[in-house]
Structure formats: structure tokens, C-alpha cells
Amino acid sequence: xxxxxxxxxxxxxxxxxxxxxxxxxxxxxxxxxxxxxxxxxxxxxxxxxxxxxxxxxxxxxxxxxxxxxxxxxxxxxxxxxxxxxxxxxxxxxxxxxxxxxxxxxxxxxxxxxxxxxxxxxxxxxxxxxxxxxxxxxxxxxxxxxxxxxxxxxxxxxxxxxxxxxxxxxxxxxxxxxxxxxxxxxxxxxxxxxxxxxxxxxxxxxxxxxxxxxxxxxxxxxxxxxxxxxxxxxxxxxxxxxxxxxxxxxxxxxxxxxxxxxxxxxxxxxxxxxxxxxxxxxxxxxx
Numbered sequence: 001x002x003x004x005x006x007x008x009x010x011x012x013x014x015x016x017x018x019x020x021x022x023x024x025x026x027x028x029x030x031x032x033x034x035x036x037x038x039x040x041x042x043x044x045x046x047x048x049x050x051x052x053x054x055x056x057x058x059x060x061x062x063x064x065x066x067x068x069x070x071x072x073x074x075x076x077x078x079x080x081x082x083x084x085x086x087x088x089x090x091x092x093x094x095x096x097x098x099x100x101x102x103x104x105x106x107x108x109x110x111x112x113x114x115x116x117x118x119x120x121x122x123x124x125x126x127x128x129x130x131x132x133x134x135x136x137x138x139x140x141x142x143x144x145x146x147x148x149x150x151x152x153x154x155x156x157x158x159x160x161x162x163x164x165x166x167x168x169x170x171x172x173x174x175x176x177x178x179x180x181x182x183x184x185x186x187x188x189x190x191x192x193x194x195x196x197x198x199x200x201x202x203x204x205x206x207x208x209x210x211x212x213x214x215x216x217x218x219x220x221x222x223x224x225x226x227x228x229x230x231x232x233x234x235x236x237x238x239x240x241x242x243x244x245x246x247x248x249x250x251x252x253x254x255x256x257x258x259x260x261x262x263x264x265x266x267x268x269x270x271x272x273x274x275x276x277x278x279x280x281x282x283x284x285x286x
Contacts (some may be wrong), residue, residue: 049117052096052252060099063089064119066107068197070222071277072125072242084273085123088142088244091269092121092260106196108174111135114245120253122245125216127176129240137248139257141241142270147177148220149233150205150213158212160235165189167211170201176240177214202227216240218278225279 055061065073067081076082081102093100103119114122115135125145128138151158158167164184168191171177184190193210195201201213202223214237215223224230244257264270 049247049250050120051250052256055096055098055120055253058098060101061089061093061096061121062101062103062119063121063123064103064105064110064113065122065124066110066197067104068199069107069125069216069219071218071274071279073123074277082277084270084277085125087273088261088264088270089121089123091264092257095256095260106174107172111245114247117247120246121257125219125242126245127240128243128245129176131179132245135248136245137250137254138243138245139254140261141243142261142265143242143274144239145217145242146236146239147180147214148217148236150202150215150220150224150230151211151233152205152208153229153231155211158233160233161237164212167191168193170195170204170210170213172196172198172201172215175215176238177216180237181214198223202230206230218274222278 050058063086065081065085067073067075067083069083071083072085073081073083081104086100086102089102090100105113107124110119110122110124110126111132112135113119122136125143126132126138128141132138149158149161149164157163166189169181169184170193171181173194173196178192178194181190181192185192193201193204195204198213198215198219201210201215204210205213206227206229213220213223217236220232224232244261246254246257261270
């Protein structure tokens, strides 16, 4: 009987120790009610979208572009970014009364960067299509254009869009050319080679590594003018319009942008800028 009681006491003691340990673990797992938990993923932090008043207060308008799209944006003789779009953005900055900062980046990241507030305007020969309009707001259209095919002049197999079946086509990543050619690729009609810039694709075409390049009309004609042995097929694949991208709901900035563009369209300034910068890349540094 004494042995049994002794064992019972030992069991009780062990259970008590286990119970105390369990309570300690539960206390460790409980959240201090005076503390808050921040579940925000800091890797996805975005800059706040700036209104017109914010831009005025900062004294700077930030333009996001891709400086490989002459005549709209390209590197000038001194290495600065110049072109039709830069002069348009400068006119908008002047209207607001602030400085212009031009930021060069990959084209396929511009819409997301504008959406997240990393820049005020996306000005890069951007086609205002329905898909992009779900992510950002656009200005009025300021250039009518279209997609064209570039081939080597000794290529007798491609004389129209109907001849692209089975060919390797170069496009700039994230452009409408990329979207259209991706659909062709999905249908098994073509092979798509994607590049960071249109000049990269043109260089590959010139070297014989791909069969054709599809890009916007004026960059296509600029590329052909600067690259011997290439021609543009005079049959547009599409008709498109360029517009300036802004964050959704930024109506105060959108109004100023539209006012400036309207005046520049009405007085012929934009046409004059295009004429000024067409061919200018021939004398600029690479």
C-alpha cells in the first residue's frame, strides 16, 4: 500500500510538472494585446501616387520612358534622353511650373511603374489599348501610327503579312507587336524572338538571325534609314494611337496634360517635333 501511494505521488508530481510546462508554452504562443502585427510585404511597397498639387510642391515632374524608340525617345549627342516625347513632357512640366526629370527603364515595366507611383507620366510611344487602360488612365491621343514589318532587302519570301507563317519575328518585349506576335505564336503561325529594345531586334535581323521585325511605323522607318540592307513592307498590320499614361483617378494632372496636348496638336507643334527628330538619331551617339 505504501509503495502504491508512493507511485501515485510520483505520477501526480510528473503530471503537475507537465501541466506547468504546457501552460508556459501556451503563454509563449499568445499575442500581447498591446502589440500589433504588420503583415504588409515590404518587398511590394509602392510610392504614393502624386497629385498635381504634390508635383507642384515637389517642384518636379517625373517622366518614365524607354530611350530606344527614336524619334520619340533616344540618346542625344551628350548622352541625355531627347526626342518628341521628351519635348512634349517638357511642355507639360513648363505648364505646371516645375522641372522635368526623365527616367529611362524597360518598356514593359512602365505601366506598372506609373500605376504604383514610381513616376508621374509614362511617355514612351505607348499605345492606348484596352488592356493597359484597365491599369492606368490615358491622355487624349497625340499620334496616329501602326505596326509595320521590317525585312532584309534580299528577302524574297516575305512580301506581306501573309508570308510570316513559320518565320521567326523579332519584337520589343511588352509592346503591342509582342502581343500580336504572341497570338500568332500561340496559333503555331510564327516563332517570336523578344528583345529589350527595337534596335536590338533590328540588329539581329540585320545579322540574319531572325526573319523579320515588327514595330511601330516611325521607329521602323528610322531603323531602316540607319541600317543598310533593310526595307519596310508598305502594308500596315494595325492602326494605333499613342497616348500618355497616368495613375488611375489622377484627374487634375490628366486635365493639364490634355490641355497641353490639345494646343500642341492644334498649332502643329507635334508634327513639327516629329519632323525635327526623324533622322536626327543618325548623328547622335550610340
